[in-house]
Amino acid sequence: MQPSGWLWALVAVCVADTFRDEAERIMRDTPVIDGHNDLPWQLLKMFNNELLHERANLSTLQGTHTSIPKLRAGFVGGQFWSAYTPCDTQNKDAVRRTLEQIDVIHRMCQLYPETFVCVTNSTGIQEAFREQKVASLIGVEGGHSTDSSLGVLRALYHLGMRYLTLTHSCNTPWADNWLVDTGGDQAQSQGLSDFGERVVREMNRLGVIVDLAHVSVATMKAALRQSRAPVIFSHSSAYSLCANRRNVPDDVLRLVNETGSLVMVNFYSYYVSCQEEATLSQVADHLDHIKKVAGAGAVGFGGDFDGVSSLPVGLEDVSKYPDLVAELLRRKWTEEEVRGALADNLLRVFRAVEQVSSHMQIPEEKPIPWDQLEGSCRTRYGYSEAPSLHRGLGALLATLALLLSGLCLL
Ligand SMILES: *[C@@H]1O[C@H](CO)[C@@H](O)[C@H](O)[C@H]1NC(C)=O
Ligand SMILES: *[C@@H]1O[C@H](CO)[C@@H](O)[C@H](O)[C@H]1NC(C)=O
Ligand SMILES: *[C@@H]1O[C@H](CO)[C@@H](O)[C@H](O)[C@H]1NC(C)=O
Numbered sequence: 001m002q003p004s005g006w007l008w009a010l011v012a013v014c015v016a017d018t019f020r021d022e023a024e025r026i027m028r029d030t031p032v033i034d035g036h037n038d039l040p041w042q043l044l045k046m047f048n049n050e051l052l053h054e055r056a057n058l059s060t061l062q063g064t065h066t067s068i069p070k071l072r073a074g075f076v077g078g079q080f081w082s083a084y085t086p087c088d089t090q091n092k093d094a095v096r097r098t099l100e101q102i103d104v105i106h107r108m109c110q111l112y113p114e115t116f117v118c119v120t121n122s123t124g125i126q127e128a129f130r131e132q133k134v135a136s137l138i139g140v141e142g143g144h145s146t147d148s149s150l151g152v153l154r155a156l157y158h159l160g161m162r163y164l165t166l167t168h169s170c171n172t173p174w175a176d177n178w179l180v181d182t183g184g185d186q187a188q189s190q191g192l193s194d195f196g197e198r199v200v201r202e203m204n205r206l207g208v209i210v211d212l213a214h215v216s217v218a219t220m221k222a223a224l225r226q227s228r229a230p231v232i233f234s235h236s237s238a239y240s241l242c243a244n245r246r247n248v249p250d251d252v253l254r255l256v257n258e259t260g261s262l263v264m265v266n267f268y269s270y271y272v273s274c275q276e277e278a279t280l281s282q283v284a285d286h287l288d289h290i291k292k293v294a295g296a297g298a299v300g301f302g303g304d305f306d307g308v309s310s311l312p313v314g315l316e317d318v319s320k321y322p323d324l325v326a327e328l329l330r331r332k333w334t335e336e337e338v339r340g341a342l343a344d345n346l347l348r349v350f351r352a353v354e355q356v357s358s359h360m361q362i363p364e365e366k367p368i369p370w371d372q373l374e375g376s377c378r379t380r381y382g383y384s385e386a387p388s389l390h391r392g393l394g395a396l397l398a399t400l401a402l403l404l405s406g407l408c409l410l
C-alpha cells in the first residue's frame with residue numbers, strides 16, 4: 001500500500017470511531033425503544049418459562065440474541081416484549097398461552113428489578129430512561145390471542161398489553177393476514193370485518209396501539225382508515241426494497257405519513273434483502289427509504305431479535321444498535337432525526353394513542369356473531385339465549401299465529 005493509502009485507511013478508521021462515539025453520546029440520553037423482541041418465546045421454548053432454571057439466568061444467558069449484558073451494550077432503554085403464541089393455538093389454548101407469556105414478562109421485571117421495569121405508559125418509559133432501566137412493555141402478537149372476544153381484549157389491556165398486532169400469520173374471523181397477499185391464504189374479511197372495526201374502536205378507547213405488522217395490505221388500509229389514533233408497524237421493513245409481503249408498500253407508507261404513524265424496521269435478513277444474507281448497510285437503506293417516503297418522524301427500530309433465524313452481518317444481536325446509529329450519522333441523518341428513530345417517534349405515537357383513549361366512554365359490547373366463530377370446542381353460553389334466538393322464536397310464533405288464523409278462516 002502507498003503511504004497515501006495508509007493515510008486514507010487511518011482517516012477512515014478515525015472517522016468510523018467518531019460516528020460510533022457520536023452514536024453512544026446520543027444514546028446515553030436517548031436509548032433505543034425497540035418495537036418487537038421474542039425473548040419470552042425463547043424462554044418458553046428453552047426453559048418452559050422456568051426463569052429460575054440455572055441456564056435461564058438473563059445475566060449469563062447463552063444462545064439467544066438477547067441477554068442483560070447485550071441489552072446494556074446496545075443502549076436498549078425500552079422494549080416491547082412480544083407475548084406471542086403461534087397460529088396453531090387459534091381456537092385451542094391461545095388465550096391461556098398468551099396469559100402465560102404475559103406472566104413470564106411480568107416475572108422478568110420482578111426477578112431483575114435493577115434492569116427491567118414494567119411500564120404501561122409514555123411517562124413510565126421516560127422515568128425508566130432516567131433510572132437507566134429497560135422500560136418493559138407488552139405487545140400481543142396476533143388477534144387470535146383474544147379469541148375474538150372484546151372481554152379478553154379488555155382483560156389483556158388490564159394486564160399491561162399496549163399493542164396488539166391485529167393478526168399473526170393466519171386470518172382471524174375479523175382480520176386478514178399478509179399470506180392473503182401471497183395467495184397462501186384466502187381473503188376472508190377483505191381487510192377488517194364489522195367486528196374487526198369494533199376491535200380497532202375498542203383499542204382506541206382503551207389506549208392500545210394498533211400494530212399492523214403481519215396483516216394484509218387491505219387490512220393495513222382499513223385499519224389506517226378506521227383508527228382515530230396513529231398506528232405502528234412493530235417489525236416490518238420497506239416493500240419497494242425487498243418485495244416480501246411482510247413489508248410495507250410505498251402507498252401505505254404515504255398513509256403512514258398522513259396519519260402520523262410509525263414503521264419500526266425489521267432486521268430479519270429475509271425481509272431486508274429477500275435473501276439468506278444481508279448487511280447492516282442494507283438495513284440502513286430501509287431506514288433511508290422509509291424516511292424518504294413517510295418522513296423522518298415515521299421511522300423506528302423493530303429488530304425482531306430472538307424471533308428470526310438469520311440476521312444481517314453487523315446486527316447479530318441487541319448489542320449492535322449503536323453501530324446502526326453510527327451508520328445513519330454517516331449517512332448525514334441529523335441528531336434530531338436519529339433521536340426520533342431511537343425513541344422520540346414512538347413516544348409521540350404512544351402519547352397520541354393515550355390522548356385519544358377515553359376510559360369515560362362506554363365500552364364496545366356487541367360480541368362477534370356466533371356463526372363467525374370457528375372451532376368446535378366452544379360452549380354457547382350467552383349466545384344460546386341471545387336476541388337472535390328470541391327473534392327465531394318470535395318468527396316461529398308469528399307463523400303459528402298465521403296458521404291458526406288461517407284455520408279459523410276455514
Ligand atoms: C444470575 O447470575 C448472577 C451472577 O452470575 C447472580 O448474581 C444472580 O443472582 C443470578 N440471578 C438469578 C435471578 O438467578
Ligand atoms: C403511568 O404509569 C404509572 C405506573 O408505571 C402510574 O403510576 C401513572 O399514574 C401512570 N400515568 C398516567 C398518566 O396514567
Ligand atoms: C410527513 O411528510 C411531511 C412532508 O414531507 C413532513 O413534513 C412530515 O414531517 C412527515 N411526517 C412524519 C411523521 O414524518
Ligand SMILES: [Zn+2]
Nearest residue numbers: 141214235307
Ligand atoms: Zn412477527
